[in-house]
Amino acid sequence: MKTRLSINGETHEIDADARTTLLDALRHHIGLTGTKKGCDHGQCGACTVIVDGRRVNSCLTLACMQDGAQITTVEGLGAPGALSPMQAAFLAQDGFQCGYCTPGQICSATAMLEEIRAGWPSHVSADLEAPARLSVEEISERMSGNLCRCACYPNIVEAITQVGEAETVAEAAE
Amino acid sequence: MIPFDYIRAESSAAAATEGCRPETQFIAGGTNLLDLMKLQIVTPARLVDVTRLDLGGVEETADGGLRIGALVRNSDLAADPRVRRDYAVLSRALLAGASGQLRNMATTGGNLLQRTRCPYFYDTAQACNKRQPGTGCAAIGGVTRNHAIFGASEHCIATHPSDMAVALRALDAAVEVETPDGARRLIPMAEFHCLPGDTPQIETALAPGDLITAVLLPPPLRGSHIYRKVRDRASYAFALVSVAAVVRIEAGSFAEVALAFGGVAHKPWRDAAVEAALVGRPADRAGFDAAADLLLAEARGQGGNEFKIPLLRRTLVAVLTEAAKGQMQ
Numbered sequence: 001m002k003t004r005l006s007i008n009g010e011t012h013e014i015d016a017d018a019r020t021t022l023l024d025a026l027r028h029h030i031g032l033t034g035t036k037k038g039c040d041h042g043q044c045g046a047c048t049v050i051v052d053g054r055r056v057n058s059c060l061t062l063a064c065m066q067d068g069a070q071i072t073t074v075e076g077l078g079a080p081g082a083l084s085p086m087q088a089a090f091l092a093q094d095g096f097q098c099g100y101c102t103p104g105q106i107c108s109a110t111a112m113l114e115e116i117r118a119g120w121p122s123h124v125s126a127d128l129e130a131p132a133r134l135s136v137e138e139i140s141e142r143m144s145g146n147l148c149r150c151a152c153y154p155n156i157v158e159a160i161t162q163v164g165e166a167e168t169v170a171e172a173a174e
Numbered sequence: 175m176i177p178f179d180y181i182r183a184e185s186s187a188a189a190a191t192e193g194c195r196p197e198t199q200f201i202a203g204g205t206n207l208l209d210l211m212k213l214q215i216v217t218p219a220r221l222v223d224v225t226r227l228d229l230g231g232v233e234e235t236a237d238g239g240l241r242i243g244a245l246v247r248n249s250d251l252a253a254d255p256r257v258r259r260d261y262a263v264l265s266r267a268l269l270a271g272a273s274g275q276l277r278n279m280a281t282t283g284g285n286l287l288q289r290t291r292c293p294y295f296y297d298t299a300q301a302c303n304k305r306q307p308g309t310g311c312a313a314i315g316g317v318t319r320n321h322a323i324f325g326a327s328e329h330c331i332a333t334h335p336s337d338m339a340v341a342l343r344a345l346d347a348a349v350e351v352e353t354p355d356g357a358r359r360l361i362p363m364a365e366f367h368c369l370p371g372d373t374p375q376i377e378t379a380l381a382p383g384d385l386i387t388a389v390l391l392p393p394p395l396r397g398s399h400i401y402r403k404v405r406d407r408a409s410y411a412f413a414l415v416s417v418a419a420v421v422r423i424e425a426g427s428f429a430e431v432a433l434a435f436g437g438v439a440h441k442p443w444r445d446a447a448v449e450a451a452l453v454g455r456p457a458d459r460a461g462f463d464a465a466a467d468l469l470l471a472e473a474r475g476q477g478g479n480e481f482k483i484p485l486l487r488r489t490l491v492a493v494l495t496e497a498a499k500g501q502m503q
Contacts (some may be wrong), residue, residue, distance in 0.1 A: 001180060017177070018177075018178060018179070018180035018221075019175040019177065019178070021208070040212065041209050041212065042205055042209060042273075042275075042276060045273065045275060048275055054249075054278040055274060055275050055278060056275050056278050056279050057205070057275045057276065057279070060204055060205045060208050060209065060276075060279065061204055061208070061279065062180070062201075062204065062208070064180055064223075065201070065204065065223055065225060108274070108275065112274060115249075115274065118253070119253070120249065120252070120253040121252070121253065121258065121265065121269060122269055123266075123269040123270050123409065125269075128258040128259075128262055128265055128266070129255075129258050129259060140409070141408075141409050142274055143274075144273055144274075144408075144409035144410040145272075145273025145274050145275045145276065145410055146273075
């Protein structure tokens with residue numbers, strides 16, 4: 001089955017069995033191994049990528065269903081020497097130990113801040129109609145789809161807070 | 175996964191035609207179906223991808239309600255300003271379900287068609303009348319922590335996992351379906367999901383080829399909109415019990431009450447007698463307890479889920495207390 005995917009700004013055409021998940025297409029057909037396979041059932045979040053601006057579990061969608069989609073993986077967020085703010089913050093705050101969940105955490109957190117910016121409420125938002133806030137409670141709830149078995153959660157929250165606050169300051173200055 | 179043919183539907187008529195063929199499943203978000211296919215619990219010969227159909231958008235209806243396209247993502251629906259303002263119970267229920275990533279994929283239509291999370295349904299080495307009719311129910315007498323306390327049968331004690339559907343049941347929503355002959359029909363939420371009876375493999379009122387096109391909400395109900403979900407961890411877990419409530423209190427008494435319960439039955443559970451008993455009564459603890467007594471009179475535990483009976487009682491009382499507190503200050 002021929003599928004055209006735009007990944008990190010580059011067009012890739014693959015010819016894969018219809019059963020191929022987006023995750024397996026990224027890793028095995030395109031060679032982008034930054035995206036990790038953890039549970040392969042949507043429970044751990046290690047495979048999180050950004051599809052058409054939204055964070056999704058790449059293990060729970062078929063590559064052929066994403067024909068024509070714009071996909072960003074951790075490799076597309078930044079590179080050595082040119083890290084994205086979230087990648088730099090995970091380093092600065094020591095937001096990992098083994099690092100296996102980190103690409104998924106970083107993709108998820110990057111898109112999650114956009115959701116807050118868009119005003120999306122969460123389960124812990126006291127007021128559904130008020131602007132979304134950046135707090136430890138909000139970040140924890142919104143990141144609950146990304147597990148870290150090394151339990152680096154406090155530092156992950158610190159990293160996301162650092163980026164979120166920097167963006168807020170930058171916006172206020174504009 | 176077992177190999178399958180992948181077909182991308184270009185029109186709802188084409189989808190319905192394809193959908194009538196045997197061993198065929200529609201796929202939209204895919205978050206539940208692909209999981210089940212990987213485990214070979216569901217093994218369709220053909221997948222019909224309906225995500226390119228024009229079934230998105232949330233629109234206001236002539237009667238003052240909302241029409242939610244079947245392909246509207248759970249995250250978009252939860253964040254829709256009209257849903258947040260006028261149907262807060264629905265927004266709350268959606269936000270209580272799954273994770274941010276899953277809500278970005280899962281659709282309104284697909285959420286209604288989620289399969290049970292019964293561990294015996296998920297284990298293909300176990301007997302399950304839902305997965306393989308006639309083989310028996312290994313859950314009965316087994317580990318029953320997440321099983322039903324209402325409406326179970328000797329053939330199946332599974333529960334429906336959706337939070338969204340519980341809110342839709344409280345809101346008296348209706349499911350719009352396009353049938354293979356091109357006609358559209360409306361199925362009230364009350365009739366959409368089935369009790370297991372002796373056919374637990376039949377879970378909804380849909381016929382082969384029927385395609386969900388939208389969910390219709392009636393005009394908004396005023397009052398407190400509350401969705402309270404109790405689960406084993408604070409986020410990203412299925413409900414042990416949940417209560418969706420829209421409650422209006424006037425002069426200290428219940429004026430309008432809509433209550434639906436999740437995690438307790440094969441479908442979102444609603445009991446008209448409980449609501450009728452509350453209307454006109456003072457919103458006080460005696461009234462809350464009487465409502466819980468009435469609701470739970472028919473509840474039957476399965477051993478491992480006996481705790482759900484007092485848990486649902488406390489959750490209902492807590493929700494009614496919150497509603498009363500919010501409206502009587």
